[in-house]
Each structure stands twice: as structure tokens, then as C-alpha cells.
Amino acid sequence: MGKLSKRVTTLEELTRELKAAIESGFNHLMAITCVDLGGELELIYSLSSLDGRPLHLSLKVPQGSAKVSSIAALMPAASFYEREVHDLFGVHFEGNEGMGSRFLLPQCYPEEAPPPLLKSVDSAQVRELLSTLRCASPLPIHLEAPLSPESVVVPFGPYHPALKEPEHISLVVEGERIRKAFIKIGYVHRGIEKAAEARSFLRDIYLFERVCGICSTHHAWTFVEAVESLLGLQPPPRAVFLRAIVAELERIHSHALWLGLVGYWMGFESMFMWVWGLRELVMDILEEATGNRVHKSFVTIGGVRRDIPDEKLRGYVEKLSQLRSSIASLMEDILSSEQFASRTKGVGRYTLEQARRFSAVGPVRRAAGDPYDIRKIEPYGAYDRVDFHVPVASEGDVYNLVKIRLEELLSSVDIIAQLVEKIPSGNPVPPRHFMGTVPEGEAYARTEAPRGELFYYVKADNKHNPYRVKIRTPTLANIQLAASLLEGALVSDLPLIVTSIDPCFSCMDRVTVLKDGEFFVLKLEDLVKLARGGRSECVH
Amino acid sequence: MSAYIKALVLGVREAFRGRITEHLSSAVSNGFARGVPILESSKCLGCGLCSRVCPPRAIKMRPAGRKVVGGREVPREEPSFDYFRCIYCGQCADVCPAKAITMDRRSPVDVVNITAPQVLILGAAPQVASFLVIAALVALVYWLSGKLAPRGRHGPSAREPFSGGVPMSSSRYRYYAVSLMAFVLFLLLAEALCFLYLLASPNAQAFAVLLLAALVIYLQGLWVSRRWAG
Numbered sequence: 001m002g003k004l005s006k007r008v009t010t011l012e013e014l015t016r017e018l019k020a021a022i023e024s025g026f027n028h029l030m031a032i033t034c035v036d037l038g039g040e041l042e043l044i045y046s047l048s049s050l051d052g053r054p055l056h057l058s059l060k061v062p063q064g065s066a067k068v069s070s071i072a073a074l075m076p077a078a079s080f081y082e083r084e085v086h087d088l089f090g091v092h093f094e095g096n097e098g099m100g101s102r103f104l105l106p107q108c109y110p111e112e113a114p115p116p117l118l119k120s121v122d123s124a125q126v127r128e129l130l131s132t133l134r135c136a137s138p139l140p141i142h143l144e145a146p147l148s149p150e151s152v153v154v155p156f157g158p159y160h161p162a163l164k165e166p167e168h169i170s171l172v173v174e175g176e177r178i179r180k181a182f183i184k185i186g187y188v189h190r191g192i193e194k195a196a197e198a199r200s201f202l203r204d205i206y207l208f209e210r211v212c213g214i215c216s217t218h219h220a221w222t223f224v225e226a227v228e229s230l231l232g233l234q235p236p237p238r239a240v241f242l243r244a245i246v247a248e249l250e251r252i253h254s255h256a257l258w259l260g261l262v263g264y265w266m267g268f269e270s271m272f273m274w275v276w277g278l279r280e281l282v283m284d285i286l287e288e289a290t291g292n293r294v295h296k297s298f299v300t301i302g303g304v305r306r307d308i309p310d311e312k313l314r315g316y317v318e319k320l321s322q323l324r325s326s327i328a329s330l331m332e333d334i335l336s337s338e339q340f341a342s343r344t345k346g347v348g349r350y351t352l353e354q355a356r357r358f359s360a361v362g363p364v365r366r367a368a369g370d371p372y373d374i375r376k377i378e379p380y381g382a383y384d385r386v387d388f389h390v391p392v393a394s395e396g397d398v399y400n401l402v403k404i405r406l407e408e409l410l411s412s413v414d415i416i417a418q419l420v421e422k423i424p425s426g427n428p429v430p431p432r433h434f435m436g437t438v439p440e441g442e443a444y445a446r447t448e449a450p451r452g453e454l455f456y457y458v459k460a461d462n463k464h465n466p467y468r469v470k471i472r473t474p475t476l477a478n479i480q481l482a483a484s485l486l487e488g489a490l491v492s493d494l495p496l497i498v499t500s501i502d503p504c505f506s507c508m509d510r511v512t513v514l515k516d517g518e519f520f521v522l523k524l525e526d527l528v529k530l531a532r533g534g535r536s537e538c539v540h
Numbered sequence: 541m542s543a544y545i546k547a548l549v550l551g552v553r554e555a556f557r558g559r560i561t562e563h564l565s566s567a568v569s570n571g572f573a574r575g576v577p578i579l580e581s582s583k584c585l586g587c588g589l590c591s592r593v594c595p596p597r598a599i600k601m602r603p604a605g606r607k608v609v610g611g612r613e614v615p616r617e618e619p620s621f622d623y624f625r626c627i628y629c630g631q632c633a634d635v636c637p638a639k640a641i642t643m644d645r646r647s648p649v650d651v652v653n654i655t656a657p658q659v660l661i662l663g664a665a666p667q668v669a670s671f672l673v674i675a676a677l678v679a680l681v682y683w684l685s686g687k688l689a690p691r692g693r694h695g696p697s698a699r700e701p702f703s704g705g706v707p708m709s710s711s712r713y714r715y716y717a718v719s720l721m722a723f724v725l726f727l728l729l730a731e732a733l734c735f736l737y738l739l740a741s742p743n744a745q746a747f748a749v750l751l752l753a754a755l756v757i758y759l760q761g762l763w764v765s766r767r768w769a770g
Contacts, residue, residue, distance in 0.1 A: 199595075200592075200593075202593055202595075202631070203593065203594075203595045205595075206595035206596075206627065206629060206631070207595065287570075287572045287573070288572045291572060291573060291574035291630070292573075292574060292628075295627070295629075297574075297629045297630070297631075305630075305634065432635075433593065433631070433634060433635050435589075435592070435593065435635075
């Protein structure tokens, strides 16, 4: 958290430096950020140690035919991050297997076309190019796979009843066993990072809230945290507490939502009903506290948007203590149920070694054994003033993931009770909303979103709008692990395994509709036009 | 069999009692919803801060009369909200220095109905909107065909667009009735006007007018059918 202090490295030194960093304990790759400095690109490898110390390696490469050696062999987690940079900035990573195909952009996006996130590229230009491409025609998705005569390639998605959001997984199947899984993401990628560069900081908060509907406060908070450290702004203590309270409420609602979905995918629909019924209580509290159920719009630069009176907060704690006892009894019921245990124990099993290799975050990491919780290791907001326990398990599987998330639900309720007890008085609402410029500099922030570590990088250059914002959502870190878990699993376990990491594909792709760097609402006619266009494409 | 009858009775009873589902406004009437931005024009300074901060750019500044600044008259601007773009975040009300924008705790749907004149067709249900458009088109075709029809020694069918130039035959004559055409045209227009009135001001008076129009249509229909049969 805070301003970025980078260690400069060179192309030749990179691998050696990374090896040294890993040996000295920085073995978690947070993100690979690419920034267009005009003429040259800066690659920032953000690493973290398990006790929360950050290390940022900066590497400058010329724009255009930039070639960097891939670090995917050292850190498998880097594979997807490198492919993202390749798509959006055109940097070629030598040694990364995915360089030949597209990752976030549509498969038909030509290799020679300008990478969309370069400063010289106008978003209208990209849109025009995309409109001329024949992306809607059914492209055969070819994946090179070691096929034995018995194996069959089963396409799964992008539109599939078992997926709530569009994502494509190509499965190489032998009988009922999955031998290999290839993931193609980006079906809802709309270039939110580019859109953010054209809007003011205050308007960006609302934009980033819409990256994810479930952890909207965490997105806003992480962005605001980075901007506040650039401004050198200290939010009022009451605001810091209120942010943490709303964030914990969001965690409860997110975990409850996930728990219901897991029940749904394993065929335990009563669990889905119970848990979502309990969740409604939290949603009502959120609506009462912030005015909205989903996009809370609560956090703003320099504080929060509205105060919550103390007596109301105490009322919430009382309601939540009822929720806590229902969750505790639910936990007892679920975890001791024979059917539940046999459906989840040993399904999607992974070791701590695997979780570390793929830089898994959040509950997925903690289920494997690392107490890797940003609230604990790099406390932000009011988390250093509360005493809580980070639940861990010894081995990752669906059973342990459910157990850990249930324990986190309980610990979130306890955290809220402590926060309400300790909350200082004062005015948490800033006297005026921030509409000025942000001084030159770069900062990063990370928070523990319900799904895991959420990373934001913000670079400002004395303007009203950010120069560059990089988002790394928890799902992008976890999905690689999920893809490797599918290998060897049964086809019928697929929805359960994919759901077990609590994926948010749209977060991963970062969806919004972009037009000339402006927000653009699709009208009915546009949708009709799109639908007609798509159909005529198919007829051709 | 008795179960079917029970279900039928229940259905009929429910039809008179009103809908079982909750009205949308009940979702926002709990007093917690953030509400809808409403401008109090007399307080507005015309500074334009709201349109600058609006995240989805749903606020446009429109000219609204003149104001006196330092003894001189200058044009005044006022925000206008696009409620279809609005994300109802309330940021405009937060930044307004004159507190001219308030968040009214109502359903956005209700507010969109208030601003009916500019969004009448869009805001109406699709069936109603398409009905109005079709009614207007039919009326236009009739009016045009009346204007374009050649004058002189022509049968009455020349004024009629669908059977215009076709020679009259005894078999077709059975289906030709000017009064019926006029009746249909009147029905469409009257109904369209009544719907417009009802949409613009949904009150008892408009409803009474609708009923009256329906009665007139009914009586005219009776008269036409009697004449046609005779």
C-alpha cells in the first residue's frame, strides 16, 4: 500500500533478479503492470512476500517490437499476466506458450493491429477495427493437445447452463476423466482500464465499482486507497472504520452467495435456499446503511459518502449476532452431513505447493495452508485495530474451501462487532468532494476482497484523470489453479471445481461498454442491430 | 375436476382483487433507497458542477432563461436529467452547492412517468407505443390517399387506398362499406388520443374520457352495423 518504490532492472538482469527475489522470500506475484510512457513501455513486476512486504521490479523496453523473456517457468502464475500484457500492449514474451493466440481480445484481432492500451491508440479506432472484423462468425477453436485415440475435445461454454458468465473451456476428455483443460477468457472484456484514463478520479470510482457487482466496495476502496496515498490524504478515523464495516458486510454477503451456489452445483438445493435466505438480512442492512443493495457507492476520496449513526450500527451488530448463530448451526448441519462430505471431500484437491506456484489468493490460498490475508499481513483501513483470527486448513479441496469460507463468515461478524465497539466519533464525510488534480506519482493498493487479494496500480500526472490504472482481480490469479485442478477430475465435478474458487469472470475481463472513452448505454435498437448483425454473419 | 373449478374461481377472484406480485415502488418505499435526483429550479445557480461529476454523464446543461449577475443579465443554464442513463448514485445532490438537487425517495419508474411529454412513447409499454405508432401511420395513409385520389368521374372506391383502382364487382361489393372504414378510422384515432391523454395525466378525469370515448365508439358501431346489415 502506498507510493511505489521500484527497483530498476534490465532485460538481461530480469531473470536473475527474479530468482534472487524468490529466494529472499518474495515468491508471490501480485501483478505485471505495463505502462506506456510514450515511446517506451515500462513493465512493473509487483512481488510480495508472505509477510506482506512488496517488491516492485521495473523494466523499460522499447515500444513496438519489444521482446522480453518469459518468467512463466519461474512463476507459473505469470503466464496469464504476460498474455494479458501481450494482448493489450503488444509486448512479446519469449518462452510463453500462449503468445500465438489471443487472451482478452477476440481471437480475430489481427496481430499487426495496434495494441489497444497504447496511448497513441484512440478507443474509437479500436472500435472501428473491431466492427469490421468477422468475430461473430463461428471460429473453430483449435487447441493443440496431446490427443490419444480415445480422447475427445469437449467445448464447454462460452454459453453453457453451468456457467453464469461467459467463459470458454476446452476439455480434452477420456471417458469421464478430464485430461487437459484450456481456458479462454475475455468474452466480456470491454477495456475498462482504457475508459478510466478518460474520466476524472471521482467518476472513476463509480466505474470501478462496476467491475464487479459483488465486491463493488472493495474495488472502489482499493482505487481510493491508491489515490489517497498519491494525494497524501488521511481519511477521518470514523470513515476508515465505516469503510471496514461495509467491506466486512460485503464479505458476508459474497461468501453467503458463493455458499449457496456451491450447494446448487452439487445438487443440494436446500442449502442454496437456506443460505440465500440468510444473505437477505445482510443485503437489507447494506441497503439501509448505504442506500443501495449492490453498488453501494459508499467510499469516496477522503472519506465516505454518508455517516451511519452509532445506534444503527449497534442494531446491525444485534441482527448479525442472530445471523452468526444461524450460520454456526448451518455449519454444523452442512459439515457433518454425510452426503455433503462425500460430494466435496477430495474433489478438486490441491497442495500448498500448487497454490503457491500459481500465486493463488484469498480463501483458495488459505485452504491450502498459508495464512495469506492482506488484512493481516499488510493491514489497511481499520484492520490493524481489530483482533481476528485467519482460518486456514491443511489441504485444498471443496470441503475445506466451504469450511474456510464459513469460518470467515463468523470471523467477519466478530470483526464488525469489534469495529462498532471501537468506532470513534467525528464526521466521516469529506466537506467537499474531490474534483482536483492528483500530483505526479504512482501508487499501488491491495485489499482482501471476498475472493482474495485485489490489486490496483494508479499512475497520475498532475491531471484530473489518471494516466494509467491497472486492476488485477482475484479471479485472474485463481483461475489458472482451477484450470490445472480440472486435469484428472471427472466431468461431472467441473461445475463444482470451477465454482469452488468463487470465480467472477466478468471481473476478470473487466466489463463496461466503451465509446470514445465515454460511458455509453446500449439501447434496445443497438441490441437488435447487434443481434441482426450477428445472425447475418452466421448466414454468410 | 373440482380442483380445476377451484383454480378457475381463484383466478377470477384474483383478477378482481388485483395483482399478487409486489409493485416496484414497494421495493423503494422502505425509506432506505437513495432515490431519484429532482431539481428545484428556483434554487439552482446554474454552476454545472452536477454535470461535471455525473459518472455516466446523464446530466446535460440546458439553457433556462436569464439571470442577473452583478447588475447584468446573462443566460442561465439548468441541469436536465436523463433518467435512462442515470445510475441513481446521488453524487449530483452531494456536490450541489445550493442544495437545489434533492434525492426523492421514489421509484425511478414513477419519475420517468412524470417527465412524460418527452419520453411518452419510449416510456410507455412497448404494446402501447407500437399501437400509437400504427394508429398514426394508418391515419396518415388514409389522409394521403384522400388527397391523392383523382377527382372526377370515379367510383367512391378511388378514395379508398386498398381497393383503389380495382373495378368494382358484385362479389367484392359485399365487403365494401365506407361507413365501416370510417368507423375503424375513428376508433383508432379516438383510442390513440385517449391513450395519449391517459398516459400524460393518469387520473380519474382521463379515465372518464376514455370510458366516454368507448361508449361513443360502441354506439357508432351499433349504428354502423345496423345500417350495413340493412
